[in-house]
Amino acid sequence: MSNDQPGTPEPQERPALDYPAPAVPAPQGSGARPAPPAFGGQPYPAPAQRQTGWFKKGFGLGAGGALGAGGVLLALSIIGSMVTGAILAGATAGLSEIGKTAGSETYETVWGEQDASKTLRAIDVRGPIMAGADQGMGLTAATYGYEVADTIDKIGKDDVDGLVLRLDTPGGTINGSRAIGEAIERYQKRTGKKVLAVVEGMSASGGMFAMAPADKIVADHGTLVGSIGVISGPFQQYKDVKAIDGGLLGEGVTTEGGITNEYITQGKGKDFGNPYRAMTAEERKTWSDGLAKEYGSFVGWVSKYRGIPEATIRDDLGAHIFDPETAKQKKLVDDVMNRDNAYREAAKMNGLDPADTKLEAAAVPGFLDSLLGVESRIPGQAPAVEAEQGKLQVTSVICSGQPQVLAWNGPTAQFCGR
Template identity: 25%
Template sequence: METCPLIENLESKPKASLFNRLLGGVGKFALSIIKTVLIIIVVVGVFRALFGQDGMVLERVLREGSSSRRFAVVRLNGIISTQTLNSFTRHLERAVNDPSIKGVILSVTSPGGTVAASDRVHHEIMRFKSRTGKPMVAFMQGIAASGGYYASVACDSIIAEPTAITGSIGVVMQSFNVQNLFSEKLGVEAITIKSGEKKDWPSMFNEFTDEQAAYLQEKLVGPAYDRFVMLVNQGRPGLTLEQVTSLADGSIYHAEEAMAGGLIDRIGYLDDAITLLGEFAGVANPETVEYAEDFGFGGSLMSQFKGVSSLGSKLSRETLNELTSPQILYLWTGQ
């Protein structure tokens, strides 16, 4: 008996198992969900980027209390840089424009940072107190050294957690020297044409001499150190200039040492800082809030696109300049 060609053709094809068919269906369904989610994320991100939802200052309640008489916690975290400064300034401005805020706690967890950014943070705190007449208390957590302490002395009082590390009053300058690597290992000679002998001091491509060290100490490190000591002396009226100078040798101090040396006023925790600020502001049972940045997905997405598009430029110019330029820092580098 002859077999029907159609039946013969069907019988020759392998039959997919029920499991494989189900697996294929689930895979397609999952893929469609992923595509939909990605589309939604991109649309929301672009929408937020275009309509200005990124960079908002949000607040979160830390302690319940009177909503008409409140305290704000403004954080100074990590390395103090231009980016840190910009965020800090936005948060402080939020406290300026909120009439319900009766005082501010500067929460510091920082080993310091650049001289310029640390000085600007100090300046913004002094400006805030002058504009508003509102008190400000520094609350040190973990590490609040060098530039972190520099900012803290602008406040009306300083309280530190028992385990806090502070001090490191001083300046450090860092630079690279690759002369031997280039000339001896790679056979590369740097060529510099300059208008004066000191124009390129210090140069990472030439020998660093005692004369250059003395020059940079006089022009950069010395003045930055003198300003640090002056501001500590102004911010800690219980200390004489001689006492500040004796403490300003770059040493770090734990909370008990800092208290004994007059660098801080009290040892305690956030609730103690709130109580202390209440004494200055004449406020009892305040609601305490903290500020935070809401960059949103849009900001992150746009920054990624921007980073990819300018990666070559950053690597060849900005990053190279940052790595090779001498850095003058109010920074504890012993971490």
């Protein structure tokens, strides 16, 4: 009803048209005037005269209520997300710090039943041995001796029931190799538990350094053991140089006498190792004397733990590498057995029932650990170098070409690419 004229009928609503429609005349005697035409000539009632039906009223109230409730829920959702995000951020930061400091804490059973009540821990030494991550990478995976030592030092008396040192290595740096052996010593004294060393491929030179303190050493069939010696080099000499193109020590050196590439088991002098002159007798003697000290230390280490006289090591064993049976005869190992029997022996050594014992090894951190900043490698394992712009950037100190003393057996070509 109109507020101005009681009794005036409600204007009729019309559908929208594409052409002007005539104004609706007011009833006779009402005194009301026709509504002025809207834009395009279409009439519409004044705001005071517009009324809606029951459907529109209900729809409007419902839509308004829904929008209002939706706004409240949206606001609460945003606030909740902010609070939850802050909590998760704090928790993630905390877990991230745990991940960074703890490293890999994930282990997998590699031998025995998963639900066995007794546990042995496997410690792997595979590939060339370097001291730490600052000593670079080679073409193949390797071992960081300091990290392996740190891993062993963290194992408490009640954590596991014994250790199994698994080796397949040609040796490497003296400090990295010896660090592992010294960590084995500390573990034995700290826990009173036994350590079994298992040669699963090769344990040469630095590998002997690492495993010598083990309570027992066994070698699998077809493996190689030994090479108790030290080596240094390479030393290069360009004879009768005629031209240099591409740098002092780079490619493009033209000689008439060729280039010598020499490894010795001994040097000294301001420019010792200069490839443009021969090594003097004094330099050779000085370097050899230093190597002799390192060799003597190596011989004494093996003699102490394996019960082999030093004279026998020097005069009989030398730096030769041996098959398992010969290595057993020469007391470099205690027995020859396959892997399953070796692991059973490790359990028996520690007074355990092999049927109720499992061997666990560290596993590569999972996806969540990686998100929290944990490196995708097992502590102690050195990753192989990755190609950069089509080139392999070998950075290991073993491959640097700088004279150094190594407890190494065989060529470095596979690891260094030359």
